[in-house]
Amino acid sequence: MSRYTPTEIEARWQEVWNRDEVFKAVRSADKPKYYVLEMFPYPSGRIHMGHVRNYTMGDVVARYKLATGHNVLHPMGWDAFGMPAENAAMAIGGHPKDWTYGNIKDMRDQMKPLGLSIDWSREFATCDPEYYGQQQSLFLDFLEAGLVYRKNAVVNWDPVDMTVLANEQVENGRGWRSGAVVERRELTQWFFKISDHSEELLEALDNLENWPAKVRLMQENWIGKSRGLQFSFSTIDAPEGHEQIEVYTTRPDTLMGASFVGISPDHPLAKLLESDSPEIAAFCAECRKGGTTEEAIETAEKLGFDTGIRVTHPLIDDTELPVYIANFILMDYGTGAIFGCPAHDQRDFEFATKYGLPIISTFLPASDAPETLSEAFVPTKSEQVFYNRGFAGAQQQTGAEAIDAAVDHCESNGIGQGVTKYRLRDWGLSRQRYWGCPIPVVHCDSCGVVPEKKENLPIELPYDVSFDVPGNPLNRHTAWRETTCPACGKPALRETDTMDTFVDSSWYFARFTAPEAETPTNMADASYWMNVDQYIGGIEHAILHLLYSRFFARAMQITGHLPESAVEPFDALFTQGMVTHEIYQTTGDNGRPVYHLPEDVSDGKLADGTAVDIIPSAKMSKSKKNVVDPVNIISAFGADTARWFVLSDSPPERDVEWTASGAEAAYKHLGRVWTMSEKIAEMSGTGQNDAELLRAMHVTIRDVTLGVESFGFNAAIAKLYAFTAVLHKSKAGAEAQKQAILTLAKLMSPMTPHLAEDIWARHGQEGLITSSPWPVVDEAMLVSDTVTLPIQVNGKRRAEITVPAEMSKEDVEKTALADAAVIRTLDGAIPKKIIVVPGRIVNVVI
RNA sequence: GCGGGCGUGAUGGAAUGGUAGACAUACCAGACUUAAAAUCUGUUGGGCCUUGUGCCCGUGUGGGUUCGAGUCCCACCGCCCGCACCA
Numbered sequence: 024m025s026r027y028t029p030t031e032i033e034a035r036w037q038e039v040w041n042r043d044e045v046f047k048a049v050r051s052a053d054k055p056k057y058y059v060l061e062m063f064p065y066p067s068g069r070i071h072m073g074h075v076r077n078y079t080m081g082d083v084v085a086r087y088k089l090a091t092g093h094n095v096l097h098p099m100g101w102d103a104f105g106m107p108a109e110n111a112a113m114a115i116g117g118h119p120k121d122w123t124y125g126n127i128k129d130m131r132d133q134m135k136p137l138g139l140s141i142d143w144s145r146e147f148a149t150c151d152p153e154y155y156g157q158q159q160s161l162f163l164d165f166l167e168a169g170l171v172y173r174k175n176a177v178v179n180w181d182p183v184d185m186t187v188l189a190n191e192q193v194e195n196g197r198g199w200r201s202g203a204v205v206e207r208r209e210l211t212q213w214f215f216k217i218s219d220h221s222e223e224l225l226e227a228l229d230n231l232e233n234w235p236a237k238v239r240l241m242q243e244n245w246i247g248k249s250r251g252l253q254f255s256f257s258t259i260d261a262p263e264g265h266e267q268i269e270v271y272t273t274r275p276d277t278l279m280g281a282s283f284v285g286i287s288p289d290h291p292l293a294k295l296l297e298s299d300s301p302e303i304a305a306f307c308a309e310c311r312k313g314g315t316t317e318e319a320i321e322t323a324e325k326l327g328f329d330t331g332i333r334v335t336h337p338l339i340d341d342t343e344l345p346v347y348i349a350n351f352i353l354m355d356y357g358t359g360a361i362f363g364c365p366a367h368d369q370r371d372f373e374f375a376t377k378y379g380l381p382i383i384s385t386f387l388p389a390s391d392a393p394e395t396l397s398e399a400f401v402p403t404k405s406e407q408v409f410y411n412r413g414f415a416g417a418q419q420q421t422g423a424e425a426i427d428a429a430v431d432h433c434e435s436n437g438i439g440q441g442v443t444k445y446r447l448r449d450w451g452l453s454r455q456r457y458w459g460c461p462i463p464v465v466h467c468d469s470c471g472v473v474p475e476k477k478e479n480l481p482i483e484l485p486y487d488v489s490f491d492v493p494g495n496p497l498n499r500h501t502a503w504r505e506t507t508c509p510a511c512g513k514p515a516l517r518e519t520d521t522m523d524t525f526v527d528s529s530w531y532f533a534r535f536t537a538p539e540a541e542t543p544t545n546m547a548d549a550s551y552w553m554n555v556d557q558y559i560g561g562i563e564h565a566i567l568h569l570l571y572s573r574f575f576a577r578a579m580q581i582t583g584h585l586p587e588s589a590v591e592p593f594d595a596l597f598t599q600g601m602v603t604h605e606i607y608q609t610t611g612d613n614g615r616p617v618y619h620l621p622e623d624v625s626d627g628k629l630a631d632g633t634a635v636d637i638i639p640s641a642k643m644s645k646s647k648k649n650v651v652d653p654v655n656i657i658s659a660f661g662a663d664t665a666r667w668f669v670l671s672d673s674p675p676e677r678d679v680e681w682t683a684s685g686a687e688a689a690y691k692h693l694g695r696v697w698t699m700s701e702k703i704a705e706m707s708g709t710g711q712n713d714a715e716l717l718r719a720m721h722v723t724i725r726d727v728t729l730g731v732e733s734f735g736f737n738a739a740i741a742k743l744y745a746f747t748a749v750l751h752k753s754k755a756g757a758e759a760q761k762q763a764i765l766t767l768a769k770l771m772s773p774m775t776p777h778l779a780e781d782i783w784a785r786h787g788q789e790g791l792i793t794s795s796p797w798p799v800v801d802e803a804m805l806v807s808d809t810v811t812l813p814i815q816v817n818g819k820r821r822a823e824i825t826v827p828a829e830m831s832k833e834d835v836e837k838t839a840l841a842d843a844a845v846i847r848t849l850d851g852a853i854p855k856k857i858i859v860v861p862g863r864i865v866n867v868v869i
Numbered sequence: 870g871c872g873g874g875c876g877u878g879a880u881g882g883a884a885u886g887g888u889a890g891a892c893a894u895a896c897c898a899g900a901c902u903u904a905a906a907a908u909c910u911g912u913u914g915g916g917c918c919u920u921g922u923g924c925c926c927g928u929g930u931g932g933g934u935u936c937g938a939g940u941c942c943c944a945c946c947g948c949c950c951g952c953a954c955c956a
Contacts, residue, residue, distance in 0.1 A: 240873065240951085241872095241951060249955075352954080361956045444955090562950085672894085674882080685893075685894065738882095741892035813887080815936085815937070818937045818938095823922080864888075866937060
């Protein structure tokens, strides 16, 4: 008898799948299509366990769908533009293009041994001119459709990466990649009009039933819809051009309690005053300097500067309010100006207390409550409160009712109007980098900004660039920059900004449907394959990538590149957890921690016997050295073991801890299954209890199918373990055992396809297990003749009876009451009630 | 502060309102072996005695609904995630 030799088995079957083109996706009318996609990787050069887990989950879905009669599309590509390539070029020399394509080759070589059911014929990288040329074509169509525009704007400037960042890419005031404190600069930039689609992007979230609620909620908060009143205060003694100050409020019901007006230090009026008054200039500078970290905001004092300007209250005669410049007012939300109602806003309350401004309530907790407040009273909008200064007279009302009444009142008196605002800003896409998709426009002295002609696409990146000076090398490449105007033919200069790499990943899923089309997509293929039926990736893309992709699908539909049915491109989304590992640490000579790789530690000790401190599991990272290289695992145990383990120990949406013992256990288990299969292959003759084995088999088919369909991979694997144990102990005959092992192999095949394929072949089965149909549950087989029922007395389990499955409720009651343990527990008491749940439980109540 | 999620053995985790702890790890014991590894078998939530098909306790804490609650409801405690001077 031979042994389980995964490396030999796996290479052999991968070759067969490859030779037979088993995973090639071809349009076909006779089967339902299924498009499964994992978020494509950035080609860093090494795959990690997170990739293994992500792609294994997608592969389980893809292989299961293949077995259940679907025409499956399961592609893979590379999100290949981006800063690391340029950083590497600057750090170690070389060229971003060579670095990137070298990494892609390395990573593909590491990925293929996983045995994923990918149609590699559709592979592309976003840095292929064939891809980004089509992206430039899309850009031109978007430009023509008014979906992208150019404007002068204050932008987030990352001084380390020397480029602009979108709002979404700034975290706590720092660049999401470099971590540098972001500066503000005024530049002319390209923007996608995503904000025009705020309402649609928000509303459509309701229909994404197969997305995690968490992701939908995060997007909802990000879009940030609010309803309120926008109106103007008339000023007294203000500079020319500022006769009005426009404010926005979501609580117009507090207008009668206004005691000051505040403007942002970046408000146009503040900037004008700044130029005349060094004092104001100093104050504004101080405000802008303020830290943007969580702690700084939490503890920051509310600071204000009285401008001396006054405004009149629009509804209360002879009432004037002071205008302050205040540090807590943001220019990029609402109008950059507010009215303060200290009684009903904690910030305003602190501000008013500090500067001695009146605190006037417009509503109170109850009609008899005192009018003095020790802190702001801020009930929810649905709470009933007593309005003492409401717009509908003094009365009990909810905030929501009062807000509506206030908007109506103000509108009918010509004071502003009800408006809806969104937090979502337009998406700035210009980046001052080399390694990205060039924006296909030309700057002409006579014609201005002129789109390139489509026949000139792709506008390819020049290869001969240098990175010895900071900044964008395209700016210095005169031969590339100098061109002729597509409109008038005179000399002109190319745009040197490239696109944000999030553009590249916002439509790759559509390109996979026709990767060689001479237009960005082709309608026949896009209509057939879209939408992505199952998308799988990390929660870290909950907002940026998924929101941008949803916008792009709409923009592509408007410009005729996607069918209307594909405006929401991802039908179902699954966000998987990370792979974590313990951290091993010792203390170095200088007192600093020294980290050790898992492979250098055994039994908590290094090779020289030094004990290490074990720090609880965390995401695998190079800096903490708690990484396990999938390549090493595959060469030691095989891909099937790695695949089995990453699925087995935790629910897929949660983190899974990689442990050496767990990986070994997975390997042992697969070896046991293989050995058992070999033994069964040599069996002959009849045995006992065939029906019992086959019943367990059908229960397993049912449970594993349910597990795979509901992303309960860990539970499915537990059922497979249990059935393996049953088969192992079974005394059934050769025929039944053979049927059981082949079914087990099929049920395992989405997770451990190579092992399954080998068992299939060794039992002389025709064709490939990969192409064979999924087993069907025989419901009749699930029914047993007898059933074991627990008997509870007052909800506590006291006994167990085994009765014929079809026994009547009355007879079950009688049998239960006749049980010795039940009689003993009742101790002569008369049951008040007996509850019989057929097939489940009996509860005797006394 | 706002929004969301989660608290189950030594550990990862199972449980359509119906026998809590499936399955796996770890530990312990046994078989095989000169020995170890590998392999196989078995035990393992806590406590109690009268060792039984025994009793009591047990899913963060306290209450509630129910014949029956890890699961549903309320309050609290703890941890995690997202957003945030958003008017």
